[in-house]
Amino acid sequence: MITIAIAEDHQSLIDGIKLFLEYEDGIRVTGEANDGERLLEIVRLKRPDVVLTDIRMPKMDGITATRLIKKEFPAIKVIAFSMFEQDEAISQMEEAGASGYILKNSSLKTVLAAIRTVAAGDTFFDSSLKNSHTAKKDNSDVPLSKREHEIVKLIGEGRTSQEIADLLFIGKTTVDTHRKNILKKLSLHGKSELLRYSMEKKYDF
Known part of the structure; x- marks a missing residue:
């Protein structure tokens, strides 16, 4: 219910x-x-x-x-x-x-x-x-770094910041910093927009 x-x-x-x-x-x-x-x-x-x-x-x-x-x-x-x-x-x-x-x-x-x-x-x-x-946020020309692309891909898979840190062998605070930079570059607001963006994108690594 x-x-x-x-x-x-x-x-x-x-x-x-x-x-x-x-x-x-x-x-x-x-x-x-x-x-x-x-x-x-x-x-x-x-x-x-x-x-x-x-x-x-x-x-x-x-x-x-x-x-x-x-x-x-x-x-x-x-x-x-x-x-x-x-x-x-x-x-x-x-x-x-x-x-x-x-x-x-x-x-x-x-x-x-x-x-x-x-x-x-x-x-x-x-x-x-x-x-x-x-x-305005669906801009494939936005220059994300290779690491940022990796993080966006993992966010789209539903990974938490700690899981991403473990998979990439970096600190959780580093992942959080990348998240903030990605949000700024893509003009996104908050976790839900970043998750939606990452799930809509198709990455082929």
């Missing part, structure tokens, strides 16, 4: 999502909030598996709420639910720890897909967002 908490300042939108999810097996809405402070209270009380949250809310915005939720409960997955398509908003939510980002005009099927995907441990970004948010 996937338990959900929804935070949105428009109650009618919460009601619509709840009504849709009522008919889905294995998913249950256990809490709802109309502001960020109430969302934190719900999360601390109910400990949901997934949080679906707006970014702009009264009392506390979704970015701050996400950061606090992930700090206290790292296992809880957060999905941003917003009308904002700007890269800055997406990046801020990713950096705060969100695993997904969908738009309010998305279909309810997209909402459902996002919930199931992040609950399974993956990331989910609205397909209409993906094109604009990642297009």
